[in-house]
Amino acid sequence: MLWLIRAGAYLVSGLTIWQFAHGGAGIGSILAAHKPLTLDPDHSMIFGVCAGLSNFTGMDVTLIRLIWVILAFYRGIGIGLYLLAFLIMPVKG
Structure with missing residues (x-):
């Protein structure tokens, strides 16, 4: 169970870094491109x-x-x- 929480934390932090790297654009505009x-x-x-x-x-x-x-x-x-x-x-x- 702990690995699932850890994987979720990694996913959220990765998406946050990705959004920051793309200039704060919304996730919808990133995926549409x-x-x-x-x-x-x-x-x-x-x-x-x-x-x-x-x-x-x-x-x-x-x-x-x-x-x-x-x-x-x-x-x-x-x-x-x-x-x-x-x-x-x-x-x-």
Whole structure:
């Protein structure tokens, strides 16, 4: 249960930093400026989750993959989140 509270705190703090980095723009205007969140099998290494997330956020795909690997080594959370994202995200097309 404690890990869920910790994950929520990380998510809220990450979104706060993201909003600050984008000049205080509302989250709706930030999300409207990007492509929809979909899997990107054309630029994928495994399933296309990191490439799709890179297209959605505009961040470098290498940085996103590095974050996933760090989360995978941290109690295996990254593996579970990766599989969950693969199951939830629609295929680009």
